Amino acid sequence: MHPLAERIKNKDERALARAISYVENDHPEKLELLKDIHSLQKKAHYVGLTGSPGAGKSSLVNRLITFLRSRGMTIGVVAVDPTSPFSGGAILGDRVRMSEHFTDPDVFIRSMGTRGSLGGLARTTKETVRLMDAYGFDVILIETVGVGQSELDIMKIADSIAVVLNPGSGDVVQVFKAGIMEIADLFIVNKADLPGVPKLLSEIEAMLDLVKHDAPYRPPIVQTISVQNKGLQEVWDQLSAHRQYLDESGEGEERRVRSLKQEVIEVVHYELMRTLLMREESNGYSWLPDVQKGQLDPYSAAEKILEDWEKNQDRKE
Numbered sequence: 604m605h606p607l608a609e610r611i612k613n614k615d616e617r618a619l620a621r622a623i624s625y626v627e628n629d630h631p632e633k634l635e636l637l638k639d640i641h642s643l644q645k646k647a648h649y650v651g652l653t654g655s656p657g658a659g660k661s662s663l664v665n666r667l668i669t670f671l672r673s674r675g676m677t678i679g680v681v682a683v684d685p686t687s688p689f690s691g692g693a694i695l696g697d698r699v700r701m702s703e704h705f706t707d708p709d710v711f712i713r714s715m716g717t718r719g720s721l722g723g724l725a726r727t728t729k730e731t732v733r734l735m736d737a738y739g740f741d742v743i744l745i746e747t748v749g750v751g752q753s754e755l756d757i758m759k760i761a762d763s764i765a766v767v768l769n770p771g772s773g774d775v776v777q778v779f780k781a782g783i784m785e786i787a788d789l790f791i792v793n794k795a796d797l798p799g800v801p802k803l804l805s806e807i808e809a810m811l812d813l814v815k816h817d818a819p820y821r822p823p824i825v826q827t828i829s830v831q832n833k834g835l836q837e838v839w840d841q842l843s844a845h846r847q848y849l850d851e852s853g854e855g856e857e858r859r860v861r862s863l864k865q866e867v868i869e870v871v872h873y874e875l876m877r878t879l880l881m882r883e884e885s886n887g888y889s890w891l892p893d894v895q896k897g898q899l900d901p902y903s904a905a906e907k908i909l910e911d912w913e914k915n916q917d918r919k920e
């Protein structure tokens with residue numbers, strides 16, 4: 604077993620932090636490590652929280668941590684920030700907001716920036732979640748800003764996806780357009796102390812009638828005022844109920860298989876691309892001058908690269 608995997612198994616927090624850096628930096632031993640931690644995963648409850656910037660996701664995560672800790676649960680948090688690099692303000696904000704938990708050994712918080720990682724944010728985030736699971740947290744909270752495809756992708760690793768909305772914000776239309784409505788398992792109307800709650804509730808219901816009218820599970824709507832610790836119990840009750848639904852209906856197993864399949868394809872895709880690109884780079888992109896001069900079209904160039912690749916593989920066998 605990889606020494607870091609061994610240490611993660613023994614709940615060494617520094618090893619977990621190191622392993623996450625391996626994932627982020629594409630360390631040569633990364634695949635070995637991920638192989639070894641797979642059997643350690645105990646299947647924490649993965650909870651995704653998504654919503655517009657400033658909806659109160661971090662505040663909710665922060666309050667949920669306190670709530671869950673008081674019930675004896677251990678928590679891993681991945682805060683994904685697609686826009687700002689690691690020095691950015693939002694992550695700093697999250698750090699400050701969550702700093703009260705920094706000394707608690709049963710809470711582990713990691714912010715992910717894009718950092719130009721080769722395979723993208725979605726892959727490194729998922730791998731980080733896997734590492735946290737192997738470490739043995741009961742609950743893993745994943746916070747993303749619900750904007751792009753990559754964030755939607757990240758959310759798909761979650762067992763339960765909560766969408767955070769605010770009254771008076773016009774969020775519902777955004778959420779609908781971004782395709783988040785389809786994957787939502789729970790709606791959290793946060794900042795319920797602000798005016799416009801009844802209107803927002805009826806907008807969500809109307810959208811649900813449209814999108815989820817024949818779905819076996821209709822996502823419930825919970826109101827929260829995170830800054831006053833209001834609604835946390837209900838959020839947790841609904842998340843637990845959703846997990847129970849996943850178990851009992853068989854949908855949990857379906858999702859698990861789907862996501863394992865996706866994971867395998869993603870690793871193959873990534874490793875293939877990486878080796879292929881490395882080969883082309885070391886060949887000095889020999890086809891490029893011909894493409895530049897118009898003597899070779901891009902499609903034929905691509906075809907030739909793939910053909911060469913196949914030939915190369917045959918020779919190896």
Ligand SMILES: Nc1nc2c(ncn2[C@@H]2O[C@H](COP(=O)(O)OP(=O)(O)OP(=O)(O)O)[C@@H](O)[C@H]2O)c(=O)[nH]1
Pocket residue numbers: 654655656657658659660661662663693696748793794795796797827828829830831
């Ligand atoms: N009135 C009110 N304000 C809230 C509530 N929850 C959060 N806020 C405030 O909303 C602001 C944004 O909260 P965050 O938790 O940083 O929101 P976020 O969704 O994590 O934001 P990003 O990570 O930047 O997308 C902060 O100033 C919070 O104090 C609430 O229930 N009521």
Ligand SMILES: [Mg+2]
Pocket residue numbers: 660661662697746
């Ligand atoms: Mg935040």
